[in-house]
Amino acid sequence: MRIGHGFDAHRFIAGDHLFLGGVKVPHYFAVEAHSDGDVILHALCDALLGAAGLGDIGEHFPPTDPQYKNMDSRRFVKIVKQLLDKNHWKISNVDITLVAQMPRIKSYKLEIKHNIADDLGIDPNQVNIKGTTTEKMGYLGREEGIAAYAVALLIQDKSA
Ligand SMILES: [Zn+2]
Numbered sequence: 597m598r599i600g601h602g603f604d605a606h607r608f609i610a611g612d613h614l615f616l617g618g619v620k621v622p623h624y625f626a627v628e629a630h631s632d633g634d635v636i637l638h639a640l641c642d643a644l645l646g647a648a649g650l651g652d653i654g655e656h657f658p659p660t661d662p663q664y665k666n667m668d669s670r671r672f673v674k675i676v677k678q679l680l681d682k683n684h685w686k687i688s689n690v691d692i693t694l695v696a697q698m699p700r701i702k703s704y705k706l707e708i709k710h711n712i713a714d715d716l717g718i719d720p721n722q723v724n725i726k727g728t729t730t731e732k733m734g735y736l737g738r739e740e741g742i743a744a745y746a747v748a749l750l751i752q753d754k755s756a
Contacts, residue, residue, distance in 0.1 A: 597688065598750045600647025604638035605736075605743035614742070616694065616701060617708030617725065618670045618715070623699045627742060630659040634669035635744040636692055636708065636725075641669075641676045643746035648685045673715040680750065687716055688749040691724045696742045701727040 611626020617636040627633035641653045650656075656679075657664050657672055680687070690712065694701050701708070705725045713720040730737040 598647040598649070598685075598752070600643040600645065600748045600750070602639040602642030602644075602646060602653075602746040602748075603743070604635045604642065604653075605741055606633045606635055607741040608739060614699075615669065616699075616704060617692075618668075618711035619704045619707050621699055621701075621704060625739070631657070631664050631667040631672070632669050635742055636694055636746075637669035637673050637712075639744040639746035640690060640692055640712065640748070641672050643690065643748040644676050644680060644687070644750070647748045647750040648680055648683055650679055650683070670711065670715050673712070677716050684752055684754050685750040686753050687718050687722060688751050689722045689724070690716075690746060690748045691726070692744060692746040693726045693728060694742070694744045695728055695730060695736050697729050697732060697737050697739050701725070 606627035606629050608625035609628045613620055613622050614627050615632045615634040645651055708725050709720050709723045712723045736743055
């Protein structure tokens, strides 16, 4: 078994929606990003790549590469899943924490869980989504941006 950790943060800019776990969430800010800036899916990709010893999201999908402009981050997750398959890694579980003063993800959690389970070809009970604030402390508390942490546990199965 191998464990991996991922972290991602994006700055808020003017706008009216953002993407969290593949769900379009209405908000009074957008995020500054080359892709769709989905912090949940970016942290998840890094946790999965980390556990598999396959580097990080920036190496696989360079922000300087025009083909990733405004990219739906669910595509990144699907590509990472293919890399895991190729290297005989099976996913035991993933656990993700969104850190944001606003928006709150309570009403989107179930949809996010199902998006991730679908894209990774796993059961929704292998995916946990949590949301927390920093009680208005720091850059996240001041609503300068949004961040997410993820951990993933993989099991290598050479017979598969
Ligand atoms: Zn990101």
